[in-house]
Every structure is written in C-alpha cells, then in structure tokens.
Amino acid sequence: MPIPVITIAAADAPKSGCAAGSCGSTDKQMSHLPEHIRQKVFNHPCYSEEAHHYFARMHVAVAPACNIQCNYCNRKYDCANESRPGVVSELHHPLQAVKKVLAVAANIPQMTVLGIAGPGDPLANPSRTFETFRMLSEQAPDIKLCVSTNGLSLPENIEELTKYNIDHVTITINCVDPDVGAQIYPWIFWKNKRIKGREAAAILIEQQQKGLEMLVAKGILVKVNSVMIPGVNDKHLEEVSKIVKAKGAFLHNVMPLISEAEHGTYYGLTGQRGPTHEELQTLQDACAGDMNMMRHCRQCRADAVGMLGEDRGAEFTMDKIEAMDINYPEAMKMRAGVHAAINAELEAKRLAKENKVQVVSIQGLKKKKSARPVLMAVATKGSGLINEHFGHASEFLIYEASSEGVRFIGHRKTKPYCEGGDTCGDGESALDTTLRVLAGCEVVLCSKVGYEPWGPLQAAGIQPNGEHAMETIEDAILKVYEEMREAGKLDTKADEQQKVA
C-alpha cells in the first residue's frame, strides 16, 4: 500500500539482476552470491574483492609440465624479476612444497589459500599435484586448496580432485570458437600425439566446457579466467562470459594480455599488444551485464607468496625453510585467533555499512542531481584503508565514484616513486610512470604525499589528497566525491551548457 516505503525497501534488497554500473562494487559483488557460495569465498583473496584486502594466498610451483602451448607463454620460465603467471624461481617436489606451505602459514597467519597453478599445468602433473594436495589436506586442514588449469585434462581428473577438499577450481578459457582458439594455441598434446591448429583448439575447448559442467555438477566452485587479446578474442569474450555463466561458473576474471618482447613469447615477439586500461574496463563492464566479474586479479607468479600485489617469496626460499622448525598444530591455534579477529572486523564493517547504505540511499534520493562519474586512485597496504604513502606505492587501486556509489574498477601497477631514504636518484622517471599509469584519474588518495610530486600531479589533472589517511577507502572516496560535487566540479556538460545559456 505505501508506495514510497516499498520503493526504499526494494532499493536496499540485493538485486537479482546485475546492472553494469553496480557489479564491481565491493559488497554487491558478494551480495549477489548465494549464501553457501559466500561462505566458501569470504576469506579467499582471489575470489572475493573484499577478502583480498585482508587475506593472503600462496602458490607452490610443483607442476612444471604442460600439455599445451599458449601464445602468451614462454616455457623458459626461470626469472626472479618477472611477475606474471608461468614464472617461478624454484621448482619444488611435493614434500618441499608442503614444508614451504606450513612455514608460510605459520609466519603469515592471514594466508588462507594454497593454490597450484604451474608453472606448467597442474593437471598435466597429476601425481605431483595430488601428492601435494593429499599431504596438505591431512596436515593443514585450515588451508583452502585450489587449482588453476587450462582444462585439457580436467574431465579425467575430476574424481581425484574431489578427494582432497578442493572446492575451488579456476579454468582459463580464452575462447569457445576453434577459429579464435587457433590464433591463441599453436598446439596441444592429446592422446599421445601433438596436435596443431584448429583441431587442437577444438579439442581443448570441448574438454574445458566438459570440465566446467562436471565441476559444477559436483558442487565445486568454478572461476573462469580469460586473457584479453585485442584483435584476437576481445569481441569474442562477451560470448564466452555468457556461456560460462549459463553453465554455472560463479566468477569471470578477464585479464589483460602481458606481451613484453623481452619475455620471448609469440605475442611479445610478433608485436601483439595488450589492451589499454580503458579497453579492459569497457569489456569487463560489457561482460558484467551477465556475469559476476573479478577486477582485482594481480596475475601473480606460479610461486607467489603473500597478499595479492605483494610477493614475499624471497623470505621463504628452500634454504631458509630448511632452517625453520614449524610446529603446525600450535601455529594452527594462533591462525584461528587471527582469522577470528579479521572475521569480526569484517562483520563489524559489514553491519556499519548496511546501516550507512540505508542513510545514504535516503539522502541520495533527495540530492539526486546529475553528477558525472570520477575515477580516483588509492594507495593502500591492505585492510581496506588508505594507509600507503604515495611514493611507496607499487600499485594503485582504481575506484569509480558516481551518484550510484563507489565501485572498484581495478588496479594499476607502477614503480614506487620513492623507495625512501636516499635511493630516490631515479625518482624522476618513476614519477613519470606513475603519472602515465594514473591517466584518467582525477584524485589520488594516499596516507601521505610529498611536496615534490604535488605539482606534476596537479599539472596532470590529478589532485593529490593526503587528508584521509587511515580512513576506509570507500568512505573517503564518497567524502571527496561529495566535496567535488559541492564545489561544482561534477556538473555534467549539459549543466555547464545550461549555465552558459
């Protein structure tokens, strides 16, 4: 009967459909998920945008062999200075890998997830992969196990996968059309033969889709990764997104192609470019109409350790681990305490947000005036706070503020402008990199920003802002957006034209 009440209630309830403009937002991303899935992903940094501010992950490099070739991969993978999938410094036997996982878990209690992702394909190394999972499921039951695969050998391994408490699988699906696939995969190894061209792509696609269906039928959560390759599969990925969603994948992660010539990949050496930030975001938004999108992926190495975006692998090399004496049952108690504290913090934040959302949406109704969206960059070390110095940031999180609210767009890597102390010698060029990386952003929020970068940032149209140190990212962005609105900086072109008239 009272229509206004119904309107407000409807606005607060989780939407069943997914508007392109709201899908990336931190809490909405989670609220779309059924409760049983939310329970599985709330502390998984790779599957939940919110979780990645609090929880850490690690990969162990036990799976060197691969059964396919991708044009963005080079199998000479031993490089300490590269940060991308398929690259590792040290290959581990399963026993070493387990020792490493226990050492990391005891030292980084926020580490909740262990993934096997390469450097080849985990399921092309089934005995090494499953031996590692088996030992970990026995010795460290508080660690989630997950695996990332190209999907070729997925159907034949699903029975085995379900034995070790693996409830997350990522499949890299770059296409559903063999003609597109033939431009991405030069060969596969299948039934004791190397197969090339379109035929190879057709087999791979069939196995991937079959594997996806079988996993969903088993109740295992599936995330789909896709590499966006401009001119090859960029148009095609919208269709991929629709199909994998229809089959039951719960999250789609469209990642940009990495193709530096010095990596020696086919794409790198033949001049295939990766997408721009804008192209990637446009595709992610287009897919978001149908699918829950992931935008916080850092495309980490097959031996990465730590929070997403950081790599503490160097602290846990095999020689250092051999010297550590880990009592895991004791460590597990300490870990449980840390996890409980984080969960309590998350729950408190969620409740606070719920209350605030109601207030904001009511106020928002009053003031709803056309205001253009604004991109803002944030320097953070985690916990969802603005807590990193501008000059120390090696990456910025990008958010879009609009009258709809705040949504997470993605991250952009840079070189830290200043490493601190007296190592600022080549700070000049690093600042140029950061200015280029932040193109399109109008504000950069950080805990502190020095005098020196202030001028160049402003000249580039990016307002430095250190006034919201230690505040929650989304709250600070909303405040700054509101200030900009009040200062008349957000008038749309139409408004300006009216004013002039």
Next chain:
Amino acid sequence: MALEIIESCTNCWACMSLCPSKAIYEAKPHFLIDPNKCNECSGDFEDSQCASICPIEGAILNEDGVPLNPPGSLTCIPVHRLAA
C-alpha cells in the same frame, strides 16, 4: 637408435612419465635419455612421446643429431625473430 636431450632442455618433467621405455632420467644440468633403453617409441607409439610434448624447439635430437622440433615449428615464432 636413440634420441638425445640437449642443453636447451628446461627440466619441465613433461617427457619423463610418457616414455614407454623409462629411458628418461632426471640429471644435472638437464634431463637425459639412456641410449641403451630408448627405442624412439617404435612398437609403442606412432610418434616419439618425448618429442611430441617437449615445448622447447631444438631440445630433442634424433640419432643423426637433427632436431625433431626445429626452430619455429612449435611456437610459430618467425625464425628471424627468434634470433633477436
């Protein structure tokens, strides 16, 4: 009649479990093929298994010293770019 793994091998393990003669073994600095055991898969498979999965062009030679996967044959990278 035996194949040979040479120094461009990256030790990825892919070939070892496929060898029907168990001729491939882990060694430093790279995997090796025992020439007394290798029969190039004759009688077992149409194609030599190690050479069919090896991702590195030129890493496996036949008994005449000729690479079974010559440069450009797997990655499709044009040979003049490979040299760079």
